[in-house]
Amino acid sequence: MSNLTLINHDTKLSDIVIAEPSALTVLNRFGIRLGLGDLTVARACTQLDIDPDFMVTILNTYLHEAYFPERIEATFKASTIVNYLGQTNNYYIHFHLPVIERHFGLLISKSDPANNNLGLMLKFFIEVKQQLLDRIADDRDRWFPAILEAEATATAIETFIRPDEDDVDTVEDKLTDLINMMVIHLSGNYDGNLALAVLMALVSLKNDLVQNNRIRNRLLRPMFHVLIGQ
Amino acid sequence: MSRQVVIILHNAIEATGLQRVIDDTFGIDAHVAQGIDELLQLPADCIDLVVTDSQHFVENLRTFLPRKARTLVLADQPAHGDGDINIIDTLHGTERIVEALSGFLGDKEEEPSANLLSQREIEVLRLVASGMINKQIANTLNISINTVLTHRKNITAKLGIKSVSGLSFYAMMNGIIDPK
Numbered sequence: 001m002s003n004l005t006l007i008n009h010d011t012k013l014s015d016i017v018i019a020e021p022s023a024l025t026v027l028n029r030f031g032i033r034l035g036l037g038d039l040t041v042a043r044a045c046t047q048l049d050i051d052p053d054f055m056v057t058i059l060n061t062y063l064h065e066a067y068f069p070e071r072i073e074a075t076f077k078a079s080t081i082v083n084y085l086g087q088t089n090n091y092y093i094h095f096h097l098p099v100i101e102r103h104f105g106l107l108i109s110k111s112d113p114a115n116n117n118l119g120l121m122l123k124f125f126i127e128v129k130q131q132l133l134d135r136i137a138d139d140r141d142r143w144f145p146a147i148l149e150a151e152a153t154a155t156a157i158e159t160f161i162r163p164d165e166d167d168v169d170t171v172e173d174k175l176t177d178l179i180n181m182m183v184i185h186l187s188g189n190y191d192g193n194l195a196l197a198v199l200m201a202l203v204s205l206k207n208d209l210v211q212n213n214r215i216r217n218r219l220l221r222p223m224f225h226v227l228i229g230q
Numbered sequence: 231m232s233r234q235v236v237i238i239l240h241n242a243i244e245a246t247g248l249q250r251v252i253d254d255t256f257g258i259d260a261h262v263a264q265g266i267d268e269l270l271q272l273p274a275d276c277i278d279l280v281v282t283d284s285q286h287f288v289e290n291l292r293t294f295l296p297r298k299a300r301t302l303v304l305a306d307q308p309a310h311g312d313g314d315i316n317i318i319d320t321l322h323g324t325e326r327i328v329e330a331l332s333g334f335l336g337d338k339e340e341e342p343s344a345n346l347l348s349q350r351e352i353e354v355l356r357l358v359a360s361g362m363i364n365k366q367i368a369n370t371l372n373i374s375i376n377t378v379l380t381h382r383k384n385i386t387a388k389l390g391i392k393s394v395s396g397l398s399f400y401a402m403m404n405g406i407i408d409p410k
Contacts, residue, residue: 117403124399169393177396184390185400 009042107194115188150227235260257348359401
């Protein structure tokens with residue numbers, strides 16, 4: 001991905017964001033904003049009362065595809081990761097999805113009304129958005145409570161299978177298709193700047209989902225299996 | 231421009247079967263030659279691919295070696311030997327043969343316009359977009375499921391679209407199916 005080396009307690013946050021700007025979305029979910037000064041991971045965590053090992057693990061999992069944390073169940077509480085992923089889901093609901101929809105609306109309003117491509121792409125996006133919202137609702141109503149209950153009671157509970165695991169086409173697959181559709185197949189007259197804004201927002205959402213899936217699949221899912229005794 | 235494929239096999243039934251597979255998969259009407267003499271009468275520059283068997287190949291090395299880059303040899307035993315000769319082991323079935331044929335027939339097809347679908351691929355896309363699963367598509371078009379899968383793989387490679395929803399919206403955008 002980038003030339004960024006593995007992050008540790010002494011890494012400066014500004015170095016991380018300059019090397020990989022998408023890391024700012026992760027820092028935002030911890031309540032850290034721009035104007036980072038010379039804050040290191042350790043000092044930021046002290047100020048915010050966050051376990052620095054947790055932030056290091058989240059950042060490395062998010063930013064480094066080849067990074068696999070070990071024995072996380074002995075290091076963190078599952079509720080900490082649930083809390084982080086809950087913040088991430090809120091970010092999609094309140095920021096990412098509305099921004100894309102707003103950009104799409106503007107793009108269509110400023111483009112040739114006879115161009116049906118954009119309207120159909122917006123309909124495709126609405127379908128993808130609904131699938132993501134359904135997944136988020138499932139996290140909130142079923143998966144996260146099941147994890148928290150398992151952690152609190154330390155008892156094995158009924159095996160929980162996420163419904164989207166059986167889906168042939170995931171949200172990420174469909175977003176990739178929508179991006180490719182715009183890049184390869186968009187035709188007719190349209191506003192180039194607004195089309196770029198939509199495209200960048202879609203790419204940003206897809207990348208964020210893929211990178212956060214590593215946190216779901218490499219941190220939370222193995223931890224859940226330990227909790228339910230599998 | 232359509233591809234020129236010539237099939238020369240000793241077994242006429244196999245030749246007809248292969249002709250059908252090439253038509254179903256690539257939309258190319260391959261010519262079944264009755265023997266090496268018929269091949270020699272065709273202008274070599276116009277032939278994109280000759281598919282033959284090992285017996286014909288060995289018996290006519292002087293004909294095949296100069297055009298070995300555009301010759302595919304079907305062998306009924308595991309291939310080994312000269313790596314310059316394109317040999318495909320038929321024991322692995324149709325899918326392997328289609329894959330090998332794609333190496334010859336797919337690349338050139340992408341030169342003029344990588345995202346142009348063949349007529350057969352458009353038919354498959356229309357059925358995918360209308361909600362059919364692979365088995366239904368195979369039954370409707372009277373082709374094997376493997377051939378449907380090959381068409382779908384080619385459609386995805388050409389369009390950059392993999393999901394059923396994405397393919398459906400592409401089909402609507404291009405008038406292949408009516409918008410919902």
